[in-house]
Amino acid sequence: MTDVIQATKRDSTGTAATNRLRRNGLVPAVLYGHGESNEHLAIPAVQVKGLLRHHSKMIKLTGDVNENALVSEMQWDALGIEVLHLDLIRVNLKEKVEVTVSIETHGEAAGTREGGILLENLHEVDVRCSAGAIPESLVLDVNDLHVGQHATANDLQLPEGVELVTDGETVIVHVEAARTEEPTEDAGDSIGAEPEVISKGGGGDDEEA
Structure with a gap:
C-alpha cells in the first residue's frame, strides 16, 4: 500500500528547530538517494500514524516535493511510542528494493x-x-x-x-x-518409609534379685 504524504521543506535542522516541529504536530524527515541532494522535510504526525496503521513501506510525497520514497528507518522516543524522525529513500517504482x-x-x-x-x-x-x-x-x-x-x-x-x-x-x-507439572514430593510424606527403630533406655545391666 502506498500512502500519500504531505511534505513541506524545512530550513532549520538543529535540535531546537526539530523540537518546535514536534510541538506543532510535525515529524522531521530527510529524503535522500539517487545521487540527488538531501531534502529536509516536515511531515504531519497524524499522517505518520497512518503509515504505522497501514504498515506502509512506500509513500508518495506531495506538496513541496513530488517523489516516490521508501521508508528506510524510523527513530522512536525512549518509550517506543512516538516517531521522532524519518529517513526516506527516493525510489523508482520499478527498481528492486x-x-x-x-x-x-x-x-x-x-x-x-x-x-x-x-x-x-x-x-x-x-x-x-x-x-x-x-x-x-x-x-x-x-x-x-x-x-x-x-x-x-x-x-x-x-x-x-x-x-x-x-x-x-x-x-x-x-x-x-503443552508442559505438564511434575508431581512434587511431600517432605512430610512417610508412605513407604522404613519404620524408625527406637531402643529402650537404660544402658546398665539388670540388678540381681
Missing part, C-alpha cells in the same frame, strides 16, 4: 487441538521486490501443523515477483507439546 515485511498466520494449527501450543519464532522477514509491489504482509498457513512440527520461511506464500531474502530454513512457527 529489499524491505522487511510482517508475517500473518492464517488458520488453526492441528496441534493445538491435540493439546499443543503454537509458538511464533519470527514476526517478519526480509524480501526483495520492485518498489511498487511491496506486499503489506506475507501469509503463513498453519492449519496442517501437528505437535512437534514447524513451518519455515520457505512455507510463506510469496506474491509473484517477490523473492525471499531471509534464509528459507528459518523457523517461523512451531507447535510444542
Whole structure:
C-alpha cells in the first residue's frame, strides 16, 4: 500500500528547530538517494500514524516535493511510542528494493487441538521486490501443523515477483507439546518409609534379685 504524504521543506535542522516541529504536530524527515541532494522535510504526525496503521513501506510525497520514497528507518522516543524522525529513500517504482515485511498466520494449527501450543519464532522477514509491489504482509498457513512440527520461511506464500531474502530454513512457527507439572514430593510424606527403630533406655545391666 502506498500512502500519500504531505511534505513541506524545512530550513532549520538543529535540535531546537526539530523540537518546535514536534510541538506543532510535525515529524522531521530527510529524503535522500539517487545521487540527488538531501531534502529536509516536515511531515504531519497524524499522517505518520497512518503509515504505522497501514504498515506502509512506500509513500508518495506531495506538496513541496513530488517523489516516490521508501521508508528506510524510523527513530522512536525512549518509550517506543512516538516517531521522532524519518529517513526516506527516493525510489523508482520499478527498481528492486529489499524491505522487511510482517508475517500473518492464517488458520488453526492441528496441534493445538491435540493439546499443543503454537509458538511464533519470527514476526517478519526480509524480501526483495520492485518498489511498487511491496506486499503489506506475507501469509503463513498453519492449519496442517501437528505437535512437534514447524513451518519455515520457505512455507510463506510469496506474491509473484517477490523473492525471499531471509534464509528459507528459518523457523517461523512451531507447535510444542503443552508442559505438564511434575508431581512434587511431600517432605512430610512417610508412605513407604522404613519404620524408625527406637531402643529402650537404660544402658546398665539388670540388678540381681
